Amino acid sequence: MNLTSVEESRKLENQKNMVIDNERMRIQQWAVLNANKNIFQEYADESEETYWKSREKEDTYIMMYDFETVPEFEKLCTTFLPGILDKEIQRVISVAVFKNRPQHTDVIKHTKKNAEGLPMYIYAF
Amino acid sequence: MYILGVSALYHDAAAALIKDGEIIAAAQEERFTRIKHDSSIPKYAIAYCLQESRINGHELDAVVYYDNPLLTMGRFVQNIQYVGNDCRSLLDFSLESLVSKKMWIHQILKQSLGQLGKEDKLFVAEHHISHAASAFFPSPYRKAAIITVDGVGEYATTTIGYGENNHIKILKEIDYPHSLGLLYSAFTYFCGFKVNSGDYKLMGLAPYGKPIYVQLIKEKLISIKLDGSFRLNIEYFDYQYGRAMVNEKFAQLFGGKKREPESIITQREMDIAASVQKVIEDVMILLAQHAKKVVSEDIENLVIAGGVALNCVANGVLCRKKIFKNIWVQPAAGDAGGALGAAMFYYYQYCDGERIVDEVNDKQNASYLGPEYSNEYIEAYLKDKGYSYYKHDGYEKLYQKIAELLDQGKVIGLFEGRMEYGPRALGNRSIIGDPRSSEMQSKLNLKIKYRESFRPFAPSVLEERAKEYFEIDYKSPYMLFCADVQETRRKGFCLEKEIESTNENLLPVVSKARSDIPAVTHVDYSARIQTVNERDNPIYYGIIKAFERLTGCGVIINTSFNVRGEPIVCTPQDAYQCFMRTEMDVLVLGNYILYKEEQIPMEKSDNWRNEYELD
Numbered sequence: 001m002n003l004t005s006v007e008e009s010r011k012l013e014n015q016k017n018m019v020i021d022n023e024r025m026r027i028q029q030w031a032v033l034n035a036n037k038n039i040f041q042e043y044a045d046e047s048e049e050t051y052w053k054s055r056e057k058e059d060t061y062i063m064m065y066d067f068e069t070v071p072e073f074e075k076l077c078t079t080f081l082p083g084i085l086d087k088e089i090q091r092v093i094s095v096a097v098f099k100n101r102p103q104h105t106d107v108i109k110h111t112k113k114n115a116e117g118l119p120m121y122i123y124a125f
Numbered sequence: 126m127y128i129l130g131v132s133a134l135y136h137d138a139a140a141a142l143i144k145d146g147e148i149i150a151a152a153q154e155e156r157f158t159r160i161k162h163d164s165s166i167p168k169y170a171i172a173y174c175l176q177e178s179r180i181n182g183h184e185l186d187a188v189v190y191y192d193n194p195l196l197t198m199g200r201f202v203q204n205i206q207y208v209g210n211d212c213r214s215l216l217d218f219s220l221e222s223l224v225s226k227k228m229w230i231h232q233i234l235k236q237s238l239g240q241l242g243k244e245d246k247l248f249v250a251e252h253h254i255s256h257a258a259s260a261f262f263p264s265p266y267r268k269a270a271i272i273t274v275d276g277v278g279e280y281a282t283t284t285i286g287y288g289e290n291n292h293i294k295i296l297k298e299i300d301y302p303h304s305l306g307l308l309y310s311a312f313t314y315f316c317g318f319k320v321n322s323g324d325y326k327l328m329g330l331a332p333y334g335k336p337i338y339v340q341l342i343k344e345k346l347i348s349i350k351l352d353g354s355f356r357l358n359i360e361y362f363d364y365q366y367g368r369a370m371v372n373e374k375f376a377q378l379f380g381g382k383k384r385e386p387e388s389i390i391t392q393r394e395m396d397i398a399a400s401v402q403k404v405i406e407d408v409m410i411l412l413a414q415h416a417k418k419v420v421s422e423d424i425e426n427l428v429i430a431g432g433v434a435l436n437c438v439a440n441g442v443l444c445r446k447k448i449f450k451n452i453w454v455q456p457a458a459g460d461a462g463g464a465l466g467a468a469m470f471y472y473y474q475y476c477d478g479e480r481i482v483d484e485v486n487d488k489q490n491a492s493y494l495g496p497e498y499s500n501e502y503i504e505a506y507l508k509d510k511g512y513s514y515y516k517h518d519g520y521e522k523l524y525q526k527i528a529e530l531l532d533q534g535k536v537i538g539l540f541e542g543r544m545e546y547g548p549r550a551l552g553n554r555s556i557i558g559d560p561r562s563s564e565m566q567s568k569l570n571l572k573i574k575y576r577e578s579f580r581p582f583a584p585s586v587l588e589e590r591a592k593e594y595f596e597i598d599y600k601s602p603y604m605l606f607c608a609d610v611q612e613t614r615r616k617g618f619c620l621e622k623e624i625e626s627t628n629e630n631l632l633p634v635v636s637k638a639r640s641d642i643p644a645v646t647h648v649d650y651s652a653r654i655q656t657v658n659e660r661d662n663p664i665y666y667g668i669i670k671a672f673e674r675l676t677g678c679g680v681i682i683n684t685s686f687n688v689r690g691e692p693i694v695c696t697p698q699d700a701y702q703c704f705m706r707t708e709m710d711v712l713v714l715g716n717y718i719l720y721k722e723e724q725i726p727m728e729k730s731d732n733w734r735n736e737y738e739l740d
Contacts, residue, residue, distance in 0.1 A: 035206060061470070
């Protein structure tokens with residue numbers, strides 16, 4: 001790798017981080033306005049006989065996963081995440097996703113450093 | 126019809142290739158990259174699978190990923206809402222990976238494969254459907270109840286389902302953040318072990334302790350209903366904030382700070398390990414009882430997958446409870462097995478593929494699904510490197526020689542046939558030894574595996590003699606069930622006194638003989654058993670049989686061929702390197718035997734240990 005390409009690579013990386021920073025900030029702002037402590041089922045509830053949730057729908061057992069454009073991506077979100085993403089957060093995430101579209105030159109490596117003791121399968125999306 | 130299944134980007138990336146429902150090849154990426162639990166896109170594992178079947182990416186009929194990124198994103202957004210203003214750590218930790226990798230899995234896999242099969246499209250299966258499929262479709266049964274339990278998938282952490290012929294259905298589920306896997310991981314973390322790879326250590330530590338915290342855990346941390354459903358009191362946990370597994374409030378429950386990694390293990394950690402193990406067992410029993418109730422009281426078979434299914438002590442308890450007549454656990458029960466499940470779900474359920482079973486034999490090919498190396502390859506390698514070796518042409522002579530070496534107390538690295546799929550070494554990439562020696566457990570732990578002295582070793586026993594040694598009346602070919610050593614073989618041993626007299630130092634405790642096969646008898650007389658038959662692995666069976674003929678003992682020690690923090694060896698080169706870096710005495714590569722004293726020593730340095738992050 002020559003000097004120019006190293007510099008270009010650094011420049012691209014910085015741009016990418018800036019993109020993430022921007023979206024991160026907007027998501028955080030959204031989170032503050034839309035905070036909801038009741039979004040998950042609460043702890044012990046003596047009035048409930050069971051904590052099981054019945055599973056009826058099978059439409060997401062397996063599905064084709066493909067999108068190329070923002071409208072295609074947003075259509076997927078609307079179809080499979082109804083009521084979970086409002087328009088604002090969907091737009092922020094769409095922008096972040098498409099600004100981070102993988103390039104053929106990207107290194108396909110998942111090297112994010114794990115936070116202390118956290119299992120990768122929770123947050124390493 | 127060729128289907129490729131892929132798991133990646135969480136932990137334990139893997140690829141699995143099936144043809145018309147039969148497994149052709151499956152392997153974890155860590156074995157090729159030599160990075161333990163490697164979560165990268167499994168390009169080496171994929172390349173191996175394609176090479177094994179001699180096809181290219183464009184000849185695949187479908188590529189299936191084992192998780193649904195859209196649904197995972199839904200959970201992520203809900204988690205952000207839950208933590209509100211405190212979401213910074215969560216975003217720092219996960220946003221980049223979410224938007225640049227996970228959501229683009231179709232593009233990234235396409236880059237790796239060239240083309241996503243004939244239609245150039247990626248299919249995604251739900252995480253717990255992949256687990257459920259990996260448990261049911263390779264099992265021997267036409268009908269079975271299905272339980273999946275892990276940390277978390279998209280939303281689900283625990284499911285009960287039902288499988289019949291080529292169709293599975295999830296009936297009930299428990300969703301994030303309520304998770305048995307995360308509860309166990311929280312304790313793993315608190316006891317100073319690494320989450321995921323250290324979960325096994327917590328299970329191994331449990332028999333040293335007393336379950337004195339069970340009530341506390343059930344009162345404060347987990348609310349359990351009689352039908353096995355549960356919820357966690359997330360006030361005591363921090364994983365939902367992306368910070369750490371548990372918080373200060375959790376620590377206060379157990380008398381203060383978490384144990385620092387590599388520091389001395391105290392009675393507190395032993396008691397915590399025993400307690401959480403008991404809680405897991407209690408919940409698993411209730412889950413199995415409820416699965417039987419909701420599926421059918423007549424159903425005889427249960428199949429299990431998900432990371433918690435690797436808890437072989439709990440599996441053993443389930444077997445002894447006889448809730449189901451038969452239990453089959455996917456050997457790659459963690460995320461690696463999701464690759465296989467995703468591929469099988471596509472073939473059997475999505476494509477309505479025919480499924481033929483005989484109710485006895487599974488379709489897992491004994492989990493020998495990875496790369497193998499011919500004797501010609503091995504000899505060429507040994508000659509090229511100039512290593513000293515002996516060739517044994519006849520198998521019987523080879524078995525006899527290995528048996529003699531074991532009887533002399535030698536520790537042997539055994540490298541034969543196809544590599545195992547899943548976390549356990551089952552005789553093809555194993556370190557073996559004589560279980561009759563009471564020093565062998567400490568020797569193996571400290572001089573060969575370089576791991577904690579308290580950790581037990583597993584026995585491989587001739588299937589037809591398993592009952593003579595252990596209280597077991599079923600097969601355990603994948604080392605996924607624990608059972609006790611037969612009472613007649615036990616020796617007087619009082620664990621409490623031993624621990625008291627050694628001031629919590631576990632090394633002398635471990636060295637005390639507890640049975641006539643002490644090296645594979647844990648301090649509570651339990652053992653994590655592998656039953657071996659000739660059909661599944663004629664070479665490994667032949668070795669144990671020769672040892673039995675020589676000594677009368679039909680059991681040997683089997684531990685994975687690696688050192689602490691290192692993935693199990695894949696190639697003869699990996700095996701030779703591990704052999705030379707440790708105090709292993711002998712290496713068997715195919716039909717070739719190498720003796721340590723005849724090798725040119727490697728440079729004396731322990732720097733190589735830095736290559737592997739401690740688990």
